[in-house]
Amino acid sequence: xxTYSGLIFGFCKKGEIDRAFKxxxxxLTKNVEPNIVTYNALIDxxxxxxxxxxxRQLFEAILDKGLPNGVTxxxxxxxxxxxxxxxxxxxxxGEMLSRGILPDSFVYGALIDGCCKEGNLEKAQDLFQEMxxxxxxxxxxxxxxxxxxxxxxxxxxANQLLEDMIKKQIAPNHxxxxxxxxxxxxxxxxxxxxxxxxxxxxxxLIPNAITYTSLIQGHSRKGHVAEAFALFEEMVxxxxxxx
RNA sequence: CACGGCAGCAU
Numbered sequence: 001x002x003t004y005s006g007l008i009f010g011f012c013k014k015g016e017i018d019r020a021f022k023x024x025x026x027x028l029t030k031n032v033e034p035n036i037v038t039y040n041a042l043i044d045x046x047x048x049x050x051x052x053x054x055x056r057q058l059f060e061a062i063l064d065k066g067l068p069n070g071v072t073x074x075x076x077x078x079x080x081x082x083x084x085x086x087x088x089x090x091x092x093x094g095e096m097l098s099r100g101i102l103p104d105s106f107v108y109g110a111l112i113d114g115c116c117k118e119g120n121l122e123k124a125q126d127l128f129q130e131m132x133x134x135x136x137x138x139x140x141x142x143x144x145x146x147x148x149x150x151x152x153x154x155x156x157x158a159n160q161l162l163e164d165m166i167k168k169q170i171a172p173n174h175x176x177x178x179x180x181x182x183x184x185x186x187x188x189x190x191x192x193x194x195x196x197x198x199x200x201x202x203x204x205l206i207p208n209a210i211t212y213t214s215l216i217q218g219h220s221r222k223g224h225v226a227e228a229f230a231l232f233e234e235m236v237x238x239x240x241x242x243x
Numbered sequence: 244c245a246c247g248g249c250a251g252c253a254u
Contacts, residue, residue, distance in 0.1 A: 211251085
Protein backbone atom coordinates (compact mmCIF):
# COMPACT_ATOMS: atom_id res chain seq x y z
CA UNK A 1 0.00 0.00 0.00
CA UNK A 2 2.75 2.45 0.90
CA THR A 3 4.71 1.73 -2.24
CA TYR A 4 1.70 2.11 -4.51
CA SER A 5 0.36 5.13 -2.67
CA GLY A 6 3.70 6.84 -2.95
CA LEU A 7 3.76 6.34 -6.70
CA ILE A 8 0.14 7.38 -7.07
CA PHE A 9 0.86 10.54 -5.12
CA GLY A 10 3.78 11.30 -7.43
CA PHE A 11 1.73 10.89 -10.60
CA CYS A 12 -1.15 12.91 -9.22
CA LYS A 13 1.17 15.74 -8.32
CA LYS A 14 2.51 15.79 -11.85
CA GLY A 15 -1.03 15.83 -13.17
CA GLU A 16 -0.75 12.38 -14.71
CA ILE A 17 -4.06 11.22 -13.32
CA ASP A 18 -4.57 8.44 -15.85
CA ARG A 19 -1.36 6.74 -14.87
CA ALA A 20 -2.28 7.13 -11.21
CA PHE A 21 -5.60 5.38 -11.81
CA LYS A 22 -3.88 2.60 -13.78
CA UNK A 23 -1.77 1.96 -10.70
CA UNK A 24 -4.89 1.91 -8.56
CA UNK A 25 -6.35 -0.74 -10.87
CA UNK A 26 -3.14 -2.71 -10.64
CA UNK A 27 -3.38 -2.56 -6.86
CA LEU A 28 -6.88 -4.00 -7.01
CA THR A 29 -5.90 -6.87 -9.29
CA LYS A 30 -3.02 -7.70 -6.97
CA ASN A 31 -5.33 -7.58 -3.99
CA VAL A 32 -3.58 -4.64 -2.41
CA GLU A 33 -6.38 -2.66 -0.81
CA PRO A 34 -6.06 1.12 -1.37
CA ASN A 35 -6.49 3.02 1.88
CA ILE A 36 -7.70 6.52 2.63
CA VAL A 37 -4.31 8.08 1.87
CA THR A 38 -4.34 6.44 -1.57
CA TYR A 39 -7.82 7.83 -2.21
CA ASN A 40 -6.93 11.25 -0.87
CA ALA A 41 -4.06 11.49 -3.34
CA LEU A 42 -6.36 10.49 -6.23
CA ILE A 43 -9.14 12.86 -5.20
CA ASP A 44 -6.70 15.72 -4.80
CA UNK A 45 -5.22 14.95 -8.20
CA UNK A 46 -8.66 15.10 -9.79
CA UNK A 47 -9.52 18.36 -8.05
CA UNK A 48 -6.25 20.01 -9.04
CA UNK A 49 -6.70 18.94 -12.64
CA UNK A 50 -10.09 20.65 -12.59
CA UNK A 51 -12.22 17.52 -12.62
CA UNK A 52 -14.28 18.20 -9.54
CA UNK A 53 -17.13 16.03 -10.83
CA UNK A 54 -15.01 12.89 -11.00
CA UNK A 55 -13.45 13.80 -7.68
CA ARG A 56 -16.89 13.96 -6.14
CA GLN A 57 -17.85 10.60 -7.63
CA LEU A 58 -14.83 8.95 -6.08
CA PHE A 59 -15.54 10.74 -2.84
CA GLU A 60 -19.12 9.42 -2.79
CA ALA A 61 -17.88 5.93 -3.60
CA ILE A 62 -15.57 5.82 -0.61
CA LEU A 63 -18.15 7.58 1.54
CA ASP A 64 -20.25 4.43 1.30
CA LYS A 65 -17.37 2.60 2.93
CA GLY A 66 -17.10 5.26 5.62
CA LEU A 67 -13.54 6.03 4.56
CA PRO A 68 -13.26 9.85 4.26
CA ASN A 69 -11.30 11.59 6.97
CA GLY A 70 -10.57 15.26 7.67
CA VAL A 71 -7.98 15.39 4.92
CA THR A 72 -10.45 14.03 2.37
CA UNK A 73 -13.01 16.66 3.31
CA UNK A 74 -10.43 19.42 3.15
CA UNK A 75 -9.36 18.30 -0.33
CA UNK A 76 -12.97 18.35 -1.60
CA UNK A 77 -13.81 21.60 0.17
CA UNK A 78 -10.74 23.25 -1.26
CA UNK A 79 -11.63 21.91 -4.70
CA UNK A 80 -15.08 23.49 -4.51
CA UNK A 81 -13.70 26.77 -3.19
CA UNK A 82 -11.18 26.95 -6.02
CA UNK A 83 -13.88 26.32 -8.60
CA UNK A 84 -16.01 29.06 -7.05
CA UNK A 85 -18.64 26.75 -5.61
CA UNK A 86 -18.35 27.96 -2.06
CA UNK A 87 -21.91 26.96 -1.27
CA UNK A 88 -21.14 23.31 -1.97
CA UNK A 89 -17.94 23.64 0.02
CA UNK A 90 -19.96 24.73 3.05
CA UNK A 91 -22.45 21.91 2.50
CA UNK A 92 -19.61 19.41 2.70
CA UNK A 93 -18.20 21.22 5.70
CA GLY A 94 -21.52 20.74 7.47
CA GLU A 95 -21.51 17.07 6.54
CA MET A 96 -18.01 16.70 7.87
CA LEU A 97 -18.98 18.25 11.20
CA SER A 98 -22.08 16.09 11.45
CA ARG A 99 -19.89 13.02 10.99
CA GLY A 100 -17.96 14.09 14.04
CA ILE A 101 -14.81 15.19 12.26
CA LEU A 102 -13.33 18.19 14.03
CA PRO A 103 -12.25 21.17 11.94
CA ASP A 104 -8.58 22.04 11.92
CA SER A 105 -6.51 24.93 10.61
CA PHE A 106 -6.44 23.41 7.12
CA VAL A 107 -10.22 23.33 6.53
CA TYR A 108 -10.58 26.77 8.04
CA GLY A 109 -7.87 28.03 5.72
CA ALA A 110 -9.56 26.54 2.65
CA LEU A 111 -12.96 27.97 3.61
CA ILE A 112 -11.57 31.40 4.43
CA ASP A 113 -9.85 31.45 1.06
CA GLY A 114 -13.15 30.53 -0.60
CA CYS A 115 -15.05 33.33 1.17
CA CYS A 116 -12.38 35.84 0.21
CA LYS A 117 -12.50 34.76 -3.43
CA GLU A 118 -16.24 35.35 -3.37
CA GLY A 119 -15.70 38.76 -1.85
CA ASN A 120 -17.49 37.71 1.32
CA LEU A 121 -15.06 39.26 3.77
CA GLU A 122 -17.57 39.27 6.62
CA LYS A 123 -17.93 35.53 6.52
CA ALA A 124 -14.18 35.12 6.11
CA GLN A 125 -13.68 37.31 9.17
CA ASP A 126 -16.22 35.30 11.18
CA LEU A 127 -14.54 32.02 10.35
CA PHE A 128 -11.19 33.53 11.13
CA GLN A 129 -12.38 34.64 14.56
CA GLU A 130 -13.87 31.23 15.21
CA MET A 131 -10.63 29.56 14.31
CA UNK A 132 -8.59 31.94 16.44
CA UNK A 133 -10.86 31.16 19.39
CA UNK A 134 -10.17 27.49 18.88
CA UNK A 135 -6.48 28.18 18.94
CA UNK A 136 -5.87 27.60 15.24
CA UNK A 137 -4.42 30.98 14.33
CA UNK A 138 -1.70 30.23 11.84
CA UNK A 139 0.49 32.08 9.43
CA UNK A 140 -1.39 30.52 6.49
CA UNK A 141 -4.76 31.75 7.65
CA UNK A 142 -3.44 35.25 8.24
CA UNK A 143 -1.93 35.22 4.77
CA UNK A 144 -5.20 34.05 3.23
CA UNK A 145 -7.19 36.76 4.97
CA UNK A 146 -4.64 39.47 4.19
CA UNK A 147 -4.71 38.49 0.53
CA UNK A 148 -8.52 38.58 0.59
CA UNK A 149 -8.60 42.10 2.01
CA UNK A 150 -6.03 43.25 -0.53
CA UNK A 151 -8.05 41.86 -3.44
CA UNK A 152 -11.07 43.80 -2.23
CA UNK A 153 -9.00 46.97 -2.11
CA UNK A 154 -8.88 47.10 1.69
CA UNK A 155 -5.17 47.70 2.06
CA UNK A 156 -5.57 49.54 5.34
CA UNK A 157 -7.30 46.57 6.91
CA ALA A 158 -4.67 44.28 5.45
CA ASN A 159 -1.90 46.29 7.09
CA GLN A 160 -3.91 46.25 10.29
CA LEU A 161 -3.91 42.46 10.17
CA LEU A 162 -0.19 42.44 9.56
CA GLU A 163 0.36 44.50 12.70
CA ASP A 164 -2.10 42.30 14.50
CA MET A 165 -0.23 39.13 13.77
CA ILE A 166 3.05 40.67 14.85
CA LYS A 167 1.42 41.64 18.15
CA LYS A 168 0.23 38.09 18.57
CA GLN A 169 3.76 36.84 18.04
CA ILE A 170 2.90 35.17 14.78
CA ALA A 171 5.83 36.05 12.58
CA PRO A 172 4.91 37.13 9.04
CA ASN A 173 6.79 35.28 6.33
CA HIS A 174 7.88 36.11 2.78
CA UNK A 175 4.40 35.25 1.47
CA UNK A 176 2.80 37.76 3.84
CA UNK A 177 5.12 40.53 2.73
CA UNK A 178 4.97 39.64 -0.94
CA UNK A 179 1.19 39.91 -0.77
CA UNK A 180 1.05 43.38 0.73
CA UNK A 181 3.99 44.61 -1.32
CA UNK A 182 2.26 43.48 -4.50
CA UNK A 183 -0.98 45.28 -3.76
CA UNK A 184 0.64 48.49 -2.60
CA UNK A 185 2.72 48.45 -5.77
CA UNK A 186 -0.43 48.06 -7.86
CA UNK A 187 -1.93 51.06 -6.09
CA UNK A 188 1.19 53.04 -6.80
CA UNK A 189 2.06 53.40 -3.10
CA UNK A 190 5.72 52.82 -3.75
CA UNK A 191 6.81 54.50 -0.51
CA UNK A 192 4.74 52.03 1.46
CA UNK A 193 5.90 49.15 -0.71
CA UNK A 194 9.55 50.13 -0.22
CA UNK A 195 8.97 50.50 3.49
CA UNK A 196 7.49 46.99 3.68
CA UNK A 197 10.36 45.69 1.60
CA UNK A 198 12.92 47.02 4.12
CA UNK A 199 10.81 45.79 6.99
CA UNK A 200 10.79 42.27 5.64
CA UNK A 201 14.53 42.26 5.24
CA UNK A 202 14.96 43.57 8.78
CA UNK A 203 13.08 40.46 9.79
CA UNK A 204 15.63 38.36 7.91
CA LEU A 205 13.09 37.27 5.35
CA ILE A 206 14.45 36.59 1.91
CA PRO A 207 12.56 38.31 -0.92
CA ASN A 208 12.08 36.04 -3.92
CA ALA A 209 11.33 36.55 -7.61
CA ILE A 210 7.67 37.29 -6.86
CA THR A 211 8.57 40.00 -4.36
CA TYR A 212 11.00 41.64 -6.73
CA THR A 213 8.69 41.38 -9.70
CA SER A 214 5.91 43.17 -7.81
CA LEU A 215 8.21 46.03 -6.88
CA ILE A 216 9.69 46.25 -10.36
CA GLN A 217 6.23 46.41 -11.92
CA GLY A 218 5.15 49.06 -9.43
CA HIS A 219 8.14 51.27 -10.15
CA SER A 220 7.82 50.75 -13.90
CA ARG A 221 4.16 51.77 -13.95
CA LYS A 222 5.12 55.03 -12.33
CA GLY A 223 7.87 55.57 -14.85
CA HIS A 224 10.58 55.02 -12.25
CA VAL A 225 12.65 52.96 -14.63
CA ALA A 226 15.90 53.58 -12.80
CA GLU A 227 14.56 52.15 -9.54
CA ALA A 228 13.05 49.24 -11.41
CA PHE A 229 16.31 48.43 -13.12
CA ALA A 230 18.30 48.78 -9.90
CA LEU A 231 16.01 46.20 -8.30
CA PHE A 232 16.47 43.93 -11.27
CA GLU A 233 20.24 44.09 -10.90
CA GLU A 234 19.94 43.57 -7.18
CA MET A 235 17.94 40.39 -7.58
CA VAL A 236 20.28 39.01 -10.21
CA UNK A 237 23.24 39.82 -7.97
CA UNK A 238 21.55 37.86 -5.21
CA UNK A 239 21.23 34.88 -7.49
CA UNK A 240 17.45 35.09 -7.78
CA UNK A 241 16.29 33.90 -11.20
CA UNK A 242 14.08 36.45 -12.97
CA UNK A 243 11.11 34.79 -14.59
C1' C B 244 6.66 5.51 7.27
C1' A B 245 3.01 8.36 2.62
C1' C B 246 -2.05 12.56 1.60
C1' G B 247 -4.89 18.47 2.53
C1' G B 248 -5.21 25.23 3.17
C1' C B 249 -1.74 31.09 1.68
C1' A B 250 1.26 35.60 -2.54
C1' G B 251 2.66 38.06 -8.39
C1' C B 252 2.47 37.07 -13.65
C1' A B 253 0.69 33.29 -16.99
C1' U B 254 -2.70 37.50 -23.99
